[in-house]
Amino acid sequence: MERVVGTVVRGLRGPIINKGDNIEQIVVDTVLNAAEIEGYSIEDRDIVTITESIVARAQGNYATIDAIATDVREKFGEDTIGVTFPILSRNRFANCLRGIARGAKRIVLMLSYPSDEVGNHLVDIDELDVKGVNPWTDVLTEAEFREHFGYKKHTFTGVDYIEYYKEIIEAEGATCQVIFSNNPKTILEYTKSVLTCDIHSRFRTKRILSNNGAEKVYGLDDILKESVNGSGFNEAYGLLGSNKATEDSIKLFPNNCQPIVDGIQAKIKEVTGKTVEVMVYGDGAFKDPVGKIWELADPVVSPAYTSGLDGTPNEVKLKYLADNNFSHLRGEELKQAISQHIENKNDNLVGQMEAQGTTPRKLTDLIGSLSDLTSGSGDKGTPMIYIQGYFDNYTK
Structure with missing residues (x-):
């Protein structure tokens, strides 16, 4: 059958x-x-x-907020820490930020805008056009951002992440300054010790910082790369891929x-x-x-x-074959012609027209x-x- x-x-x-x-x-x-x-x-x-x-x-594979704090403190000591490009997430980053803040005395939090790297928006991009703000060149203070765009809550979570992240940092006893920029070099005007929190662009960010005068450069993938006092860890990705477990702990990537x-x-x-x-x-x-x-x-x-x-x-597009190679056929003849073409297709279809759209x-x-x-x-x-x-x- x-x-x-x-x-x-x-x-x-x-x-x-x-x-x-x-x-x-x-x-x-x-x-x-x-x-x-x-x-x-x-x-x-x-x-x-x-x-x-x-x-x-x-x-x-779990770790506490205190374990994060210990690792951050060992890496940065008493330095002001530039925390750059975090994603906006209660589940993914809030507990990590708590640990970072617990291990620091002063943090300069640099947020990308209009959105983080995974698309969570602080402000609609159309509003940037209205205000004449260029996110690729303009650096904004917290006051300037508020003056332009007011207090925005996330579409799905209802959270004002600027306020939320600042409160997390200050609740751990660290001072916090918030700035907005998409240029990694901006943070070096505030501190030479940087913890970059981007995920997929982290290697480029680290390279730019290292090449432009940063003295200490770490990423989330460098925090809890090894166990701290018996904690969980991830030797390849550190804190990347972690999720909130409890109010005082995270589950790491396996x-x-x-x-x-x-x-x-x-x-x-x-x-x-x-x-x-x-x-x-x-x-x-x-x-x-x-x-x-x-x-x-x-x-x-x-x-x-x-x-x-x-x-x-390694697939061909059926509708392309039906509209082009075998446009003159119908019914069982068309079915047989396409089936035979698939059975005899090349092992590598890269660049061939019949694979376009796959x-x-x-x-x-x-x-x-x-x-x-x-x-x-x-x-x-x-x-x-x-x-x-x-x-x-x-x-x-």
Whole structure:
């Protein structure tokens, strides 16, 4: 019988994960149990994805605000710290800022505008035009920003992040000066000791600062890169990818995930004889069209994945073939012609017209978006995703 369904995505419900749990076995048991209860078979090249959160929970990869403060104090001493380009997030950055402020005496907080790097807006860009403010050249004080734009609350959270972040810093006993600039060099007019908090542009920011007279330059990826007094840590990303856990702690991005995905793959093959692909995923990297938030606060979409998920899709565009190569055909003839073309397509379609409009993103980024949208960020209770038919095409 001809297949009438392509890719199928299932959110799998599993147990609540706690520190010390055997995450590999829990994932394997959940996958096998779901297949048995729902009545589908496990096949080669199926995909199992696991949210980074439950991996980190199983690892017990947590740290306190005090641990952050200790690391910041060791790196900066009594210096005034320039804290630059943080994202605007209660979940992602507020507790990190508390720790930074607890380890400092004076902070100059430099915010990018009109938005942070993931699209959270302090002010609508059209208002900059009205006020004649150029965000690429103009440096604003807090008073100047307020004079131009007043007190703005975030579209979704209802938070005035300027006020919120300043209150966090001052509540920890540090003094705070807020400025607005998109030029990393601006902060050097206030201090030569900088903690840059951007995520995807951090390497460029560090380079610019180091080349222009900064004396101490660290990023969030340098804080809690090693354990502090027994705390959790992330050797690759430090505080990047962390989330608020409690009022006094954060959950860090998981460490050393490659053995976990490889172990899950091996265990499922041992039981079923099938080779599934496995990846750990964080934010899926998609943009909200209303709030303009670019959903990628994690340093990478996937910190670990099995080898079969390496690379990018190699696909042709069906509608291009139907409108061009085979525009003279209809019905079964068109179907057969397109199927034959797909079966004989080149191994590398980069730059070819028949591939235009396909998505040249990494497989792990595409599958991460699919997984993140499926699992959601709330109470669905499906931190594991099972995907079938992802690598199929029209001929299968």
